[in-house]
Amino acid sequence: MRLEGLYAPVPTPFNDRGDIDLDALSFNFDRWLTFPMDGIVVSGSNGECPLLTFPERAGLFRASARLAQGKMRIIAGIHCASTRETVELGREAAASGVDAVLVLPPHYYKGQNTPGSLAAYFETVADSVPVPVVLYNMPSNTGFNLDPGIVLKLSSHPNIIGIKDSSGDIVQIATICRDAPEDFGVFAGSGSFFLPSLAVGCTGGTMGVANLFADACRDILASFRKGDLDRARRLQLEIIDINQAVTKRFGVPGLKAALDHTGLYGGPVRPPLLPVSQAVRTEIAGIYDRFNSIYGGELS
Amino acid sequence: MRLEGLYAPVPTPFNDRGDIDLDALSFNFDRWLTFPMDGIVVSGSNGECPLLTFPERAGLFRASARLAQGKMRIIAGIHCASTRETVELGREAAASGVDAVLVLPPHYYKGQNTPGSLAAYFETVADSVPVPVVLYNMPSNTGFNLDPGIVLKLSSHPNIIGIKDSSGDIVQIATICRDAPEDFGVFAGSGSFFLPSLAVGCTGGTMGVANLFADACRDILASFRKGDLDRARRLQLEIIDINQAVTKRFGVPGLKAALDHTGLYGGPVRPPLLPVSQAVRTEIAGIYDRFNSIYGGELS
């Protein structure tokens, strides 16, 4: 498997009692399967992974692999705080039939992270889990940046196929693209910097806004690849606001509100996350509609 | 229960297979019960809490409450990423007979933390768990500082009895001491700034170095209380190096190495944490011995 193309990091649907709602997941999958995406990420940051139990995550992997029907790749976020749990969840994920797994660096004891300890962690996971591993750099949540030096060292591991970098540090992303092996995929971790990431060599991206506008995201990629930089740039600039709204600004609660607005299942978040206020819900709907109108209008 | 005096945040002992070693815990308790401490914190940062499973933590609470024999307070670190798991673990802790619970602020989705969401989290926990709650501010691990404004708002909750502040921000600590209700305990969260924290009104502290030199920590407190500032200051200055060695510099692996050196059970850490190197082990032993010699010599 090569890490390339367009992925959406999907939210985990909960019912009114706060439990995972597999019917809602199935409902969403019916729509996602019609989206021009290569795959989805489940149990990532957008999937409220730290708020799910081990069995919930394992169940989600089984359901997702089944619902994908082989028509779409599934990348399973397996990071747990301990190496042993990450490995165990990774094995569950592999047994469920997901295509790859996504792994954050350890970050609670960030003061004890060293190049050696990070390599040991990722190598143990990659050696123990029988599906490909994707590294995941997400400093705004973890408070820790995965240094390109370590990424490059890991990039030659036969079972580590790429990285999702959500840092937004475009020079870091460029350096990884330049120095990693040809078949190591580098993904923009946000729709807010998809085009600049492609410009420095990324093989694709996984982005919150793809839950809503996978067609426009795919359009950026296609426009870039066929050399229509002007269109790619206009799409990129216009898509920033709705992407920021459902990521940095309002987080998963914002994404779920936007999904509700579009007719997909958003539903409640799990505390300590709180739903957005009605005012924010209205603001998000407005940002969504504005992009929708631009994309259906001047950028159609 | 008032939060006051001296506590040690104890490590969780593992055997060679990486599982919790209750015999080693019992061995350590025999020693800790002879220490001049008011209590211990289990399943805190020093206890590798994020690396333990829910059942392991519950088991640790039961064992600790039993081993303490009512001679020492037990504060149980119950923070989980989701509110529902924190509450559930808190109820287990209470049922086990611990005296209080320690709770971090939510921190993975730190960008979504607001005064309202933080209050909702802590109030839900404090309303649901039938033993007193201690707030826990630990920015170097969580990447998030719990603002004094929020602490003060929570300080009037009848089931929130205090805070452990490991930030080292002495003005913040002073402000909380000044404005919180009389019976709200404020603990220095590190032995490196115990005396200055006492000077601004802290009611005690919980500190890694108390695992090793509870007598010297108690001595700082007693010297301060009886007005022997000169002795308190000399002890404080000398104890910094060994405290930093087993916290900020070498973390839990350093603390366990120091315990091994003293005849307590340190043992292995759980990956992704790695043991300290032999060179660091020797350095820690040297720092330990130096303080031990000073405390047994010129400061005896």
Added chain:
Amino acid sequence: MRLEGLYAPVPTPFNDRGDIDLDALSFNFDRWLTFPMDGIVVSGSNGECPLLTFPERAGLFRASARLAQGKMRIIAGIHCASTRETVELGREAAASGVDAVLVLPPHYYKGQNTPGSLAAYFETVADSVPVPVVLYNMPSNTGFNLDPGIVLKLSSHPNIIGIKDSSGDIVQIATICRDAPEDFGVFAGSGSFFLPSLAVGCTGGTMGVANLFADACRDILASFRKGDLDRARRLQLEIIDINQAVTKRFGVPGLKAALDHTGLYGGPVRPPLLPVSQAVRTEIAGIYDRFNSIYGGELS
């Protein structure tokens, strides 16, 4: 000269045309000379030093040394961005009769600072300026922290007599107090952490609030020295708000507004600094009056 006792970092008075107002300076000196202080700092951060020209600073040194009449120490802030200007201004300061000079670390090219380059800078200044040098650590303005390792190396230089540390990092301050030579003065750089700094061994402090309440600051020092920790603590806690108001919260504009409120000369700030709004002016007056009332009442 030993660096010890209580200093006020005084503002630079400007007239309505924005020029230095030596009459106002003289007016303020008449009052400051009645304050229980050991000295004042001119052309420090509170003195708007970066906004003054070289000749203005030199003129300020001459005027201050003359106005002090030998009754009070004058420490002159001489830091310029280039070594050669710092040295030249230091020589002017010495020729003017000031008692010591205060020097920040270089900070615009902070990425190029190394232990060696910092040592070279401070040693050149200390070797070239014929009055004692005080180091000045002020990370909130410079964006750079002067590491204790470097401070300790410099502390043995015969012409470097101490440090003003405004970082608020109490463990760092404690470490310097512990390891520097006996005659190296360590000053708390803020009235918000004066007492905890004394508790770990500081020899005194220089603090914005001393411009307003030198008597209360002196009282903290005296109470601490005679072992009345309870009084020292109550004073420290109460003084934080007015000190924060004239430093961190509202800066030099806040300090000048407070001076105006007390009958000293505050006057305008120099742009790009802007005066505080009328609402903030009223708030500062309220904070001032509250402390004044406490200090004249329950703490008298």
Added chain:
Amino acid sequence: MRLEGLYAPVPTPFNDRGDIDLDALSFNFDRWLTFPMDGIVVSGSNGECPLLTFPERAGLFRASARLAQGKMRIIAGIHCASTRETVELGREAAASGVDAVLVLPPHYYKGQNTPGSLAAYFETVADSVPVPVVLYNMPSNTGFNLDPGIVLKLSSHPNIIGIKDSSGDIVQIATICRDAPEDFGVFAGSGSFFLPSLAVGCTGGTMGVANLFADACRDILASFRKGDLDRARRLQLEIIDINQAVTKRFGVPGLKAALDHTGLYGGPVRPPLLPVSQAVRTEIAGIYDRFNSIYGGELS
């Protein structure tokens, strides 16, 4: 004047006594005039601006305007800490015949910066200086990021023609490109992210590496504009190392060492900056030669 194309932020040459060497400047100009650049920036960060006196900077502006012979634009870095000095130096610059001026946000009293104070500063400068003003965001040196909201507000001022953004925050740069008026130029402030900045709409850039390889920088711009993204990307990726070496890693001392290596005049830096070591000098030469060989070889 529109802010567009390629600029080099040039160093200020000093002779062995540490004074500005106008002969060396003239020698360098003879070469720069043959470079495919639209202009140069004098007295910017690379020009050691904070280490120069007011008269030195004014002299540099006069010399540069004369040496440019109207064949190349000159942008003069005029930022001083006080508004009045910035304005005065800006007027000197305008009188000297420079084409535009470059202005940092105030940053020593960064805690007092507000949208209103920043607007007041830049508007006063733009209203008072009779040549166009370019904003300059350089957080790694100033410790302060100029928010896009403020930039956009200022972008409609008739005498503010653009911004040099060295933050590397590609989403911020994209947002400014999207929302600023059509004729507002946005410059990548580093050669390390030139192509991604062009991809989101930048009108050009000013970059340390243009002092060495203006032809390759121009090639990135030209390749991008004619749609040869593949060539632009390969150039961008290869040029990062030499650009980082003469900016972030080794700073102005590194740039001067590289200039010495190429036959231009680099010469000494002004303390507190120190020259790079011989080992670093050799490393920089190696990085330079490697790019030179790639650019003359596979990328020729």
